[in-house]
Amino acid sequence: MLLTNGRIYTMETADTAGAVVDTLVLRDGRVAFAGRRGDVNAAAGEPEIDLGGRAVLPGLVDAHGHLMYLARARLSLDVGGLGSEESVARLVGTAAARARPGEWLGGRGWDQNVWPGRLFPTRASLDREAPRHPVALVRVDGHATWCNSAALHAAGITRDTADPGGGIVVRDARGEPTGLLIDAAQRLVQRAEPLPSEERFDQAVRDAIAQCLVTGLTGIHEMGATLFALASYRRLIERGQFPFRNYVAVAGRSEETWDYYRERGPEVIGDGLVTVGALKLLSDGALGSRGAALHSPYCDDPENRGLLLIPSEELGRLTEDALARDFQVCVHAIGDRANTLTLDAFERALARRPEARALRPRVEHAQILAEEDIPRFRALGVLPSMQPTHCTSDMEWAVERLGPDRLKGAYAWRSLLDTGVVIPGGSDFPVESPNPFHGIYAAVARRPLSGEARDWQPEQRMTREEAVRAFTSWNAYASHQEAALGSLTAGKRADLIVCSDDVFTCAEERIAGIAPVLTLIGGEIVHRGDRSPV
Numbered sequence: 001m002l003l004t005n006g007r008i009y010t011m012e013t014a015d016t017a018g019a020v021v022d023t024l025v026l027r028d029g030r031v032a033f034a035g036r037r038g039d040v041n042a043a044a045g046e047p048e049i050d051l052g053g054r055a056v057l058p059g060l061v062d063a064h065g066h067l068m069y070l071a072r073a074r075l076s077l078d079v080g081g082l083g084s085e086e087s088v089a090r091l092v093g094t095a096a097a098r099a100r101p102g103e104w105l106g107g108r109g110w111d112q113n114v115w116p117g118r119l120f121p122t123r124a125s126l127d128r129e130a131p132r133h134p135v136a137l138v139r140v141d142g143h144a145t146w147c148n149s150a151a152l153h154a155a156g157i158t159r160d161t162a163d164p165g166g167g168i169v170v171r172d173a174r175g176e177p178t179g180l181l182i183d184a185a186q187r188l189v190q191r192a193e194p195l196p197s198e199e200r201f202d203q204a205v206r207d208a209i210a211q212c213l214v215t216g217l218t219g220i221h222e223m224g225a226t227l228f229a230l231a232s233y234r235r236l237i238e239r240g241q242f243p244f245r246n247y248v249a250v251a252g253r254s255e256e257t258w259d260y261y262r263e264r265g266p267e268v269i270g271d272g273l274v275t276v277g278a279l280k281l282l283s284d285g286a287l288g289s290r291g292a293a294l295h296s297p298y299c300d301d302p303e304n305r306g307l308l309l310i311p312s313e314e315l316g317r318l319t320e321d322a323l324a325r326d327f328q329v330c331v332h333a334i335g336d337r338a339n340t341l342t343l344d345a346f347e348r349a350l351a352r353r354p355e356a357r358a359l360r361p362r363v364e365h366a367q368i369l370a371e372e373d374i375p376r377f378r379a380l381g382v383l384p385s386m387q388p389t390h391c392t393s394d395m396e397w398a399v400e401r402l403g404p405d406r407l408k409g410a411y412a413w414r415s416l417l418d419t420g421v422v423i424p425g426g427s428d429f430p431v432e433s434p435n436p437f438h439g440i441y442a443a444v445a446r447r448p449l450s451g452e453a454r455d456w457q458p459e460q461r462m463t464r465e466e467a468v469r470a471f472t473s474w475n476a477y478a479s480h481q482e483a484a485l486g487s488l489t490a491g492k493r494a495d496l497i498v499c500s501d502d503v504f505t506c507a508e509e510r511i512a513g514i515a516p517v518l519t520l521i522g523g524e525i526v527h528r529g530d531r532s533p534v
């Protein structure tokens with residue numbers, strides 16, 4: 001296939017504008033030529049596509065997404081975007097009226113930070129609306145689950161249930177569980193909730209992939225997949241129904257998954273479609289549910305410094321074990337204390353095993369950093385994998401949690417880039433939308449999608465060049481795939497998007513609205529948008 005008359009950003013060299021070509025020749029799933037039309041041998045006879053002057057980028061990759069959770073979310077109630085606890089409960093009541101008696105009602109997406117009073121919900125409202133169905137609703141960030149009494153009963157949770165390590169069963173003044181389970185305590189109810197059938201889950205994965213493709217994503221790094229999800233990906237690849245690249249970090253909290261891969265070692269499934277190459281660990285919770293581990297207490301909860309999900313020695317032991325087995329390690333760390341302890345654990349592990357630096361350990365989120373920790377990423381060779389839309393979603397209320405001083409080290413992209421690191425970019429979908437152009441816009445504008453100017457440390461913004469790299473070449477580096485992905489030059493995989501607008505030259509407020517008009521993965525057309533050239 002020959003694509004010509006485009007503005008093709010190869011992203012190969014540091015000078016983006018200097019690396020624009022008008023023609024690509026694709027053969028056997030790879031780029032065979034990137035350059036000027038006049039330099040292509042016309043006798044080759046490839047089918048020719050006229051790009052009509054449109055901008056082309058390497059396929060965008062999300063360095064932190066959850067395909068498995070996006071698929072599960074498609075099979076459960078969407079309770080996002082609702083303005084009060086009562087409105088969520090009423091939606092659940094409507095679903096219960098249609099459900100079979102006793103059927104579990106799972107859901108996802110509530111956020112008390114957008115409700116009046118910003119208080120956590122309790123089981124009472126769900127019990128009123130759905131007394132006979134177990135209900136388990138995951139908070140938008142995945143770090144808390146809101147249950148009704150039937151779900152607590154099915155999970156065996158009573159006033160006598162102890163808090164598991166790294167989790168809290170929230171209780172009322174009389175010691176009774178309120179229905180809210182934070183971080184590791186969610187496992188108690190997850191174990192009781194039935195998994196979907198293979199057929200339903202496979203279809204949901206296909207739908208989730210289609211949902212990603214329309215945004216311009218050609219792949220993700222999945223931060224925590226289980227054997228159940230990987231079995232589905234394998235089935236879909238065998239049937240030719242997995243048009244997507246997924247670099248998988250196996251879920252460390254699913255013991256059977258890590259036990260399996262720890263023995264087996266890294267694995268590639270399909271022709272580079274799924275690569276299992278990393279271990280995902282969680283060191284703390286999240287800011288929204290006050291589970292992020294901080295050095296000093298929360299400003300709006302003065303007794304609370306957050307939750308450590310893994311004791312520091314255990315984190316060090318797991319990290320060393322994974323590195324010894326050739327797995328990259330990706331550790332979720334949101335609060336400044338979790339980041340310090342994670343960097344400490346990496347430092348100790350790399351001191352004992354210096355060659356493991358080549359595995360490029362990652363901190364996922366690196367959201368709130370103590371000033372003295374910022375240069376440690378570069379010094380240790382650790383990548384801060386960050387989600388620009390978290391900044392623009394959280395800033396509104398993050399100041400209440402952190403106060404103005406700590407906010408200086410929050411989402412500190414510029415401070416990190418100035419030390420010489422690269423920042424893999426992602427969305428943490430389904431926490432945020434998977435749309436990578438929302439992330440690119442958030443990174444360059446540091447404003448909410450509405451575009452309102454806010455004083456959210458505009459000095460921490462990325463340039464457009466950096467923001468696009470955060471979703472292309474820097475992500476390829478972060479998954480050890482820079483020889484095959486992340487730029488468009490001869491020999492690389494032909495993963496690319498033809499864009500509705502040019503992200504480098506359009507007005508800033510148009511960036512978030514860019515969509516692919518044509519998407520290719522491995523040289524195959526996997527998505528056609530409006531105004532597709534073919």
Ligand SMILES: [Zn+2]
Pocket residue numbers: 064066223428
């Ligand atoms: Zn995540």
